[in-house]
Amino acid sequence: MIAFMVFVTGAAVSLAVFFLGRGFAGFTPEFDRETVDRVGLIGAFALFCGSGPVLLARSIDQGLAERHAAVLFNTVLQTLLLLLWAGVLGIVAVESTRMLL
Helix, strand or coil: CHHHHHHHHHHHHHHHHHHHHHHHHCCCCCCCHHHHHHHHHHHHHHHHHHCHHHHHHHHCCCCCCCCHHHHHHHHHHHHHHHHHHHHHHHHHHHHHHHHHC
């Protein structure tokens, strides 16, 4: 149950960072060079680290390969990365809040 709450916290942090970055930057960020050029290196690093699971979820349908096996492999790989990244964000959020309190 605690692991599920940590994952949900990580997903919430990711969504919050994505929409804050989208609001402050004035465009929808993606994993691309244009985002780095528009918000700068430090801003893009913070945006990519904080909203990585959302950006991964948005990129699952992009760049589909012609072979069905490659599409399935990429989707499974990106989903596992999304779960891992959201879990790490949740752990960082929970532990940093626990240290502050």
